[in-house]
Amino acid sequence: MKSYLMFKDKDFEVSQALPDHYEDLVKDLELDVMLKAMAAEDEFIHDISKTALLISLADADEILFRQEILNDCIKNPKIVREIYRIAQLAKENKKRRWMGIFTRNPSGVLSSAVQLMLMFTELLKELRKIANDSVDVFDSAGFKQFFTMINDELSDDYLAAMDDHLNQLSFKSGVWISATLGKGNQGEAYNLRRPKKKYRNFIKNIFYKLSAKVTTTSFMVDPRDQAGNRALSDLKDRGLNEAANALAQSAEHIDSFFVNLRTELAFYVGCLNLYDRLQSLNCPVTTPRLFKSHEKKHQFRGLREICLALTKDDEVVGNDIAGDDCGLFIISGANQGGKSTFLRSIGLAQLMMQSGMFVAAESFKANLCEGVYTHFKRQEDETMKSGKLDEELSRMSEIVEVITPHSLILFNESFSATNEREGSEIAQQILSALLNQDIKIFFVTHMYELANSFNHQHRDNTMFLQAERKEDGTRTFKLLEGKPQRTSFAEDVYHEVFQSS
């Protein structure tokens, strides 16, 4: 029994290795802010969502599969949250009641497995009821498949038979064990048997009779005979070992079914949590349109940077661009004009789209990419000028080790740790090489020299964006298309800071 909600036909792997550069991604895109909103205090949702976001899907069908499911979730949030609650309850109940679960002897294994199974059975019944009621309400292929599976596998008959077995396995009328003679005539091949019907009541009678009179083929172990009673329970253990194992494994399997269900739903519940938050912040949400990785599309209206919205807990400005066919986006202009924010919104949107999520925009379409990489200036190392370029370049070299064609890379004031001429030269070398590999680049820079040289060289597929600055020096935090300018308006910021103080 598999839930298959993250993929059509395979499990979502919780503990898969994240890409090497994921720490940079998380830090540079401030992903933690978004993940916190998704988690809404549920660590598990946090972790699953993080993995889902960082391990991008490259296959359009896989993304569409999730998009459909997510739309179902947005339409039926209560039901989805209820299913998630059931899965969570399975885990909590188990944890609360079966701390050290199974003991070291088969009888102990069996009795704790029976208890665990009784608890699971109740939850399976609840799940079955939901599935029964919801199969026609949901539209997505994923949910239809899931509900159908539950209805098929957990039929009324099956659930009834399960109750029956669990009752049997408490052996209220004695344990019936078969054996053969092994080496040295020692009993072996002990196995649990189901006595024929006519004996079931009979056993009771037999034992009643026995307690009065010992027959020729039976005996009683004196209750004070400790060794004898231990021998007896050892023997019973031999008979129960297989069945105990089977039941314990089943319990384990059902447990892992619930764990699996919880895993497969966590991401969607996270999306619901985020969705609710964004709604309250008047932030638009859209299902992105996907294009193949070699198609070079990037067009959106009103793209928001979610993390900024969540941090400010307020509405934020959206950006529009029509960047189809562009391989290089050079963003320059006013300090604190929203360049970094814009860069992050690009990265976040790409990751969200490629995890099957919605995107915070009025409309959004883009091509898929093979991977998202960030190379941001690291502020903290400011004191060590010489070492810093070195650090930047080695980070770049690590990226080059792993990056593939049709990836997306975001640079934020990279290679500015040295003088501009050198920095530009280095950046030019790197950017030209990446462009030749069909890697899409967003490059935030103050380096006029660099921006200018690309203006001459790669006119056709380069887009220049400027952080808007009004005549009076105020910023709109909007980016407009425009050629690089020599000044970065540091002066403005300087004044702003010094005037306000």
Add this chain to the structure above:
Amino acid sequence: MESDRVMKMKTVLFKNEQDSQRLKESRPEFFADLNLDQVVDWITKNKEDYRLTPFLYTPLEELDAIVYRQEVFRDLEDKGLLENLESFAKYMNVVRRYLGVAKERHYENNKMGWHLEAALVYCDAVHKLVETLTQADLQSEGLKGCVKQFEDYVQSESFIQFERTSRDLKSELSSIEYNVIIRDNWVRVRKFNSEKDYSREVNKFFSKFEEDEVKDFRVDLAVPTGMNHVEGKILDLVAKLFPREFDHLKDYYHQYENFLDEAIATFDREIQFYFAYITFMERIENFGLRFCYPQLGVNDKTIHACDTFDIALAEIHRREDLAIVGNDFHLEGSERIIVVTGPNQGGKTTFARMFAQLHYLACLGCPIPGSEAKLLVFDQIYTHFEREEEIQNLRGKLKDDLVRIQKIIEAASDKSIIIMNEIFTSTALEDAIYLSEIILKKIIELDALGVCVTFIDELSTLGEQTISMVSTVDPDNPAERTFKIIRKPADGRAYAIHVAKHHRLTQDLIKERIEQ
């Protein structure tokens, strides 16, 4: 059990029956001096049950008996044969173990059950042995003699009858199926009546939840070694339910209480002598050293050995992964005594030990260290090593030394081997030379073979019976021993020059240094 058997039992270890009658139970006196005590310990490790030490304590005195064993060793160079014989040995080991179990069990039905198990494995062992030996291309008189004898045994009416009865009985007992019904402290035993396998049913019912591998919850229930009284009672009840089968068991037990054939049991023990030595030898061979079958002379004292080494040292070096240096020696014509001189720690004592070890191992009939050798069938080995613990005073020690050497000379014959290691070291040089010369002359008179390790160069030129061998050093770095013992005139002084040069203390060098 046999009456139609070959009259005289063949054994794989002894060509001459009298050799098997004169086995020594205690260590030869010289064992510690030659480090053979360690070697025997290594060889017999984990094989204590076979009591192999008497075989290793008793060298053979006749050439044909030695060759008899060498031939068996050669046959066992066939890896396939060796492995098959080893699996026979493993079967026999099981047989003994089961018989041991049977002996110590209290419940009759359990005891007789283990006795039957032993018999079944014994039948397998016998077949394995006969099949192995008949299929092998045997050359040795020792093994060939055994084949014939064992073939007759396995084809005998009584063995066939014994095996058939054993197997029939086992299959009768194996087909018994019963139920044990436990409720609280009540136990009831019934015949099995095709009740449904409930483990399987449970397994099948819940299998839809089955996914990837999960934890195995089966508890590893140690199979109890004994039989407790509850199991004993259950078995008694089972016996009541199946009286025919258990009556058969009782009859069988009485008929075949002692089923082990003496010749098979003897072979099982004796073949271990070969296994043990081969195992030990192969470890050293795998370390890159060679063993060979020595030629042996009864009166001929022209002897030699090439690339040979101290077997005990080799094992120690193997364990520590240190190199071993091989050495050669030869004696011809009237040469009898090797006088070894040269720097200390250069391998002199090792060489002397080795000389005696080689002879000892050769006369056990074993392959010996080296690429090629011809040795003497000795009558006795005598060693004279310094014994620190017996020193009371110098006078006492010298006396003690002389007493010991006197006893040796008295007992030794022209077929003896005498090893003298640094005797009279604590004596004044002149006395030492004097005594040594006298003693050595006496040994020469005996016409015995020997090695004399000494610091006295003069001994090496005592007569045509003595030859000189010298432990050597790296000429460029005299501190570096080569552990090569070379046949050349004793030259204690030459070594001194090397050392001096190394420390820039030769006459010329000192002159130079002083003048500067």
